Amino acid sequence: MFAVLQGAFDPALFWEYRVTLLTGLLQNLSIFAESAAVAIILAFIVGIARLSPRRALSWTATAYAEFFRNTPEYVLLVWIYFVLPLLLTKLVGMQVKFSPHLAAVIGLGVAYSGFMSETVRAGLRSIPGGQTEAAQSLGLSSLTILRRITLPQGIRRMLPEVINQLVSLFKATTIVSLISVQDIMYQVSMISVAEMRPVPLYTGAALIYCVVIIALQALTQRWRTRGWA
Amino acid sequence: MIENFNRYVLANVEPLLGGLWVTLYVCFWSFLLALILGLVACLIRLRGGFLRYLAIPYIEFCRATPIFVQLLWVNYVWPEIFGFPQTVTGAGIIALALQSSGYLAETFRSGFDGLPKGQREAAAAVGMSRWRVLYRIELPQVALVAMPLVINQLAVIVKSSTLVSVIAISDLMYQGLKIVNQWYEPIEVLTAIALAYFLLIFSISRVANAVYVHFQAKFGIAGYR
Numbered sequence: 001m002f003a004v005l006q007g008a009f010d011p012a013l014f015w016e017y018r019v020t021l022l023t024g025l026l027q028n029l030s031i032f033a034e035s036a037a038v039a040i041i042l043a044f045i046v047g048i049a050r051l052s053p054r055r056a057l058s059w060t061a062t063a064y065a066e067f068f069r070n071t072p073e074y075v076l077l078v079w080i081y082f083v084l085p086l087l088l089t090k091l092v093g094m095q096v097k098f099s100p101h102l103a104a105v106i107g108l109g110v111a112y113s114g115f116m117s118e119t120v121r122a123g124l125r126s127i128p129g130g131q132t133e134a135a136q137s138l139g140l141s142s143l144t145i146l147r148r149i150t151l152p153q154g155i156r157r158m159l160p161e162v163i164n165q166l167v168s169l170f171k172a173t174t175i176v177s178l179i180s181v182q183d184i185m186y187q188v189s190m191i192s193v194a195e196m197r198p199v200p201l202y203t204g205a206a207l208i209y210c211v212v213i214i215a216l217q218a219l220t221q222r223w224r225t226r227g228w229a
Numbered sequence: 230m231i232e233n234f235n236r237y238v239l240a241n242v243e244p245l246l247g248g249l250w251v252t253l254y255v256c257f258w259s260f261l262l263a264l265i266l267g268l269v270a271c272l273i274r275l276r277g278g279f280l281r282y283l284a285i286p287y288i289e290f291c292r293a294t295p296i297f298v299q300l301l302w303v304n305y306v307w308p309e310i311f312g313f314p315q316t317v318t319g320a321g322i323i324a325l326a327l328q329s330s331g332y333l334a335e336t337f338r339s340g341f342d343g344l345p346k347g348q349r350e351a352a353a354a355v356g357m358s359r360w361r362v363l364y365r366i367e368l369p370q371v372a373l374v375a376m377p378l379v380i381n382q383l384a385v386i387v388k389s390s391t392l393v394s395v396i397a398i399s400d401l402m403y404q405g406l407k408i409v410n411q412w413y414e415p416i417e418v419l420t421a422i423a424l425a426y427f428l429l430i431f432s433i434s435r436v437a438n439a440v441y442v443h444f445q446a447k448f449g450i451a452g453y454r
Contacts, residue, residue, distance in 0.1 A: 008306065008309075008310055066431060067427060069434075070384070070388075070427050070430040070431040070434060071423055071426055071427045071430070072387075072388040072389070072391040072402075072426050072430070073388070074391040074392055074402065075391055075402065075419075075422060075423045075426050076423070078406070078419060079419050079420070079423050082409065082415040082419060083415050083416050083419050083420060086415070086416055087416065171294075171295040171296075172295070174295040174297045174298055175295075175297045175392065178297075178392075178395060185297065185298065185301070189301075192305070198305040198306065198309075199305065199306050199309045199310070202298075202301050202302045202305045202306050203302060203306050205298055205301075205302070206294050206298050206299060206302040209293070209294050209295055209298050210289075210290050210293045210294045213293040213294070213295075214289060214293045217293070
């Protein structure tokens, strides 16, 4: 058993494939950055729309958020990769095809925009209503109120939760290998096929992810607990 | 589209329902295992003396490692090192349970932390043993406060369970992808599967929400959502 344990972790193997693995990690990071941007932009639009006094708008936004919050990311990715291009092709009458990378960005982006819109909504609602009423009585338009009063304060309160969501999003980027994005898990499985040694590779991958994410959490600790203050 | 729906979804309703059954089976057992592991890890972390230095890395590892990585790790590495699980279903159940046990341990811990310290002291003063205090006084309250989050964790398990199709457990996702690969007609099958998962997970989170509202109205406790 001790010999097996020793074989379970083999840094030399990782060093040998460092270029391949880092290329994979770069894919993860770029998908993370792009889908985070998509998620944050959509989350603000949807979160603000959910607070709209117009029923049709707020209901649509709520339905959007509930749908994407409650659908598994893997199913979304596969749906966007395989089904959405076909539907778009029928719609515009032109051949539409998504690269795996694009499908991954859209899929993770919309999935996490659902979670984050909840955060945006809660952050905006935590601003006392009296401020909005005071601004209205001064004759500010609702857009100005949002831009100058509720959003600047709300964003500070959203920050801890948004950073938690971003850490989850980073964890979720591991599944993009399933729609054949050549990310780090894809490279790990390729190497383990070539080397016939899955044990050290998967153990190493798990440990590396664990360390990276704990480090991320430690680095963002201040922002996750205290926000901007 | 209707025609395709009949052809690819309704004609294959049997394997799809079989897949749904496997999904529910895997989720049920991993949820149960996660509850037990989570409670044990939480108690060791809070009351286990020096053993807490084992429980803390365990919890942190479970929470910090992505579920997909854990799944592959348990599936490929555990049989070589620990000699189990022998089946892919076992590997899926263990991986899902590991991940959730970390989160549940933290949920329970915040429940324990929320209890007033005076309760334990009062119970000790009337001569209750530590175990008695735990299961007569602390656990019932922690269970109430944590219930909404625990049910939400079940929703997370169902969500993550889609990934077990990757290690060839024939769950709903696996059966759906099999039909897609057979006929190259993904639209109806994948949409139906996405909706099925959505309905399943959405109803679980509605239940969690209802429990939260109900408990708050009935017991006036500020539970966690």
